[in-house]
Amino acid sequence: MAWIIATRVAGHPLPFFSPAAALNVLTQARGRRIRRTAEVVLGVLVAELVVQALGPCTTSTVLVVVLLTVTPAVAVGASSVSTVQATLCALYLAVVSPPNETLVPGRFVDALIGGVVALVTSQVLNVRRPLVPLAGH
Template identity: 40%
Template sequence: MAPAARREVREAYERLRRYFIVALQAGLAAGLAWYVASTLLKNPQPLFAPAAAVGTIAAAIGNRIRRTAELLGGVILGVLVGDLLIKLIGAGPVQTGLVVALAISLAVVIRGSGAVMVQAGSTAVLLGT
């Protein structure tokens, strides 16, 4: 094998070794979130729970505790605002825009970081659509 090819293989192995635990954690979190949403919460289409779990694990690389708390806070905020408002005003393009604007506004009021605002808004989008 040529030296360049060996170097590429070695670098790929090091990347995999470094991030394999994240991949395992994300897989475990996705499976557990699907199980909880489906079995315990009786959600017939538990797509959002595993997606949020994977997003939280992946985005929290680095300063894990703080970032995870921020991301979860944003998801919780988006779910609370989105669920309440969609029940009150229904779903549709105008309602989705309103829910997103209100979820992000509430994140700003409670001094949420950019990650909190993004998670609150994107969670509200998922609920609004």
């Protein structure tokens, strides 16, 4: 769903971060999905801005992107899996995928779409079983 919205509504030809963000958010427990969405979206935004400022695929860009991804993740107490996932996304932005020169980075928008789709999907799926959290299953 995230891919479809990003391609058809936002007009992005290859919105890698939409389904990646959605899957990343949906793998979290119910009470952690909003935080995970914020982590993913803000992580992509920071990495995108660093890559646009320094240019893609240079040693300094990679170093700065890794430091700006790992440091806040560790500071806020993110799990090691979250920290690694955020760093891998940031490295992808810096090394593999060339930046676009728009005012609002497209990959940030893609991550935002994916996060929102995941949050909406998780709420819709949980409406069907409202007593499950109370039953302890």
